[in-house]
Amino acid sequence: MKASAGGYARAESVRHALDLLAGSDGQGRVLAGGQSLVAAMNMRLSVGDLLVDISKISELSGIAVEGDTLRIGALTRHAQVGTDPQVQAHAPLLKDAVAHIAHAAIRNRGTIGGALAHADPAAEFPACTLALGATMHxxxxxxxxxIAVEDFFEEVFTTALNEDEILTGITLPIAEAGEMQILEEVARRSGDYALVGLCLAKRAAGHRVALFSVGPKPVLAMGAMAALDAGDLDAAVDALSAEIDPPSDTQASAAYRRHLGGVLLRRAVARLKGDAA
Ligand SMILES: Cc1cc2nc3c(=O)[nH]c(=O)nc-3n(C[C@H](O)[C@H](O)[C@H](O)COP(=O)(O)OP(=O)(O)OC[C@H]3O[C@@H](n4cnc5c(N)ncnc54)[C@H](O)[C@@H]3O)c2cc1C
Structure with a gap:
């Protein structure tokens, strides 16, 4: 199947893109890397009369340290996130995530803003931004x-963005001295979406744990975080198990996914302590 016929316009600036969306009577669709949108259009899961191509708006790309935050433009491609030295130094979780996202061709086209706006519950970046306490702009x-990341992801493929808004970028607190960030996931094959994934950040103030592929949106596992802060890993695994409501599908049962959540938490904590996972 192929996408139904529709219009296309290349936006020259954010203002231009917003004007195009405003004039589309709710039928405009933002096109960034196209790696999810075009597939959805071809399957007729996404329909719209006007593709608003933002991919050439240079002001939406790039990575910069601004004071104590790291700013990443929405159009920054996965491949750049994975190789940028500032990401490596200040948000290494994102660099590690890129290695798990799809394959090189998709990482060369896909954008971090597209992945966040798409809000696939099995995607890595949404959970990473939740673990790191990002702010969406x-x-x-x-x-x-x-928008605080805790308020951004609402449902499967649904965020707090309005139809006439564009995600321009994100900011993250830069990693503090001694902070550790760890990503663990289980996928059937390299490049597949994860059956379950877990992001762990350990800061002076405590632990942050976010999971993906365990429900309709990424989950901040508050109970597990509190138990880890108290130094009780078994209690953290129990709490995590109660905090997630994973789906059963052709890939894995809910019970297996719940089990994997605990396994990944134990692996991540072992890595925090420098033990082999
Ligand atoms: C075979 C395959 C395997 C994949 N595997 C993985 C994987 O393992 N992990 C993973 O995380 N992802 C995976 N992906 C998805 C990939 O990461 C996409 O690149 C990403 O989800 C979407 O980014 P994009 O720039 O291509 O967005 P697009 O496809 O252009 O857009 C996606 C959605 O976001 C909206 N959008 C895009 N940018 C903005 C913006 N700035 N403001 C507002 N709305 C916006 C679009 O309107 C659309 O609804 C896979 C994709 C494919 C095709």
Whole structure:
């Protein structure tokens, strides 16, 4: 099957893209790397009358340290996130995530903003940003606004972004001295979406644990975090098991996914302590 016929416009700037969306009567679709949107259009899961191509808006690309935050533009491609020295130094979780995302061709086209706006519950970047406490930045007809990551992911493929808004970038607190960030996942084959994945950040203030592929959106495992802060790994595994509601599908049962969540938490904590996983 192929996508139904529709219009296409290349936006020259964020303002231009917003005007195109505003004039599309709710039928505009933002096109970034196209790695998820085009597939969805071909399967007729996404329909719209106007593709608003933002891929040439240079102001939406790039990575920079601004004070104590790391800013990543929405159009920054996965491959760049995976090789950038500032990401390596200040948010190594994102670099590690890239190695698990699909294959080189997709990583060369896909953008971090596209992955976050797409909000696939099995994707790595949404859970990483949740573990790191990111802030999402959006631009719309009424100006710009910031959205805490805890409020951003709402449902399967659904975020707090309005249809007439564009995600322009994210900011993350830069890693503090001694901070550790770990990503663990289980997938059937290299490059497949994870059956279950887990992100762990350990800061002076405590642990942050986020899981993906365990429900309709990434989960911040508050109970597990509190138990890890108290130094009780068994209690953390029990709490995590109660906090997730994974699906059963052709890939894995809910019970197996729940079991994997605990296994990944134990592996991540072993890595924190420098033990072989
Ligand atoms: C075979 C295959 C395997 C994959 N495996 C993985 C994987 O293992 N892990 C993983 O995380 N991902 C995986 N992906 C998805 C990949 O990471 C995509 O690149 C990503 O999900 C979407 O990024 P994009 O830039 O291509 O967005 P697009 O496909 O262009 O857009 C995706 C959605 O986001 C919206 N959008 C895009 N950018 C913005 C913006 N700035 N503001 C507002 N809305 C926006 C679009 O309108 C659309 O609804 C896979 C994709 C394929 C085809």
């Amino acid at each position: 959006a631009e719309g007809p009424d100006g710009s606004r910031s």
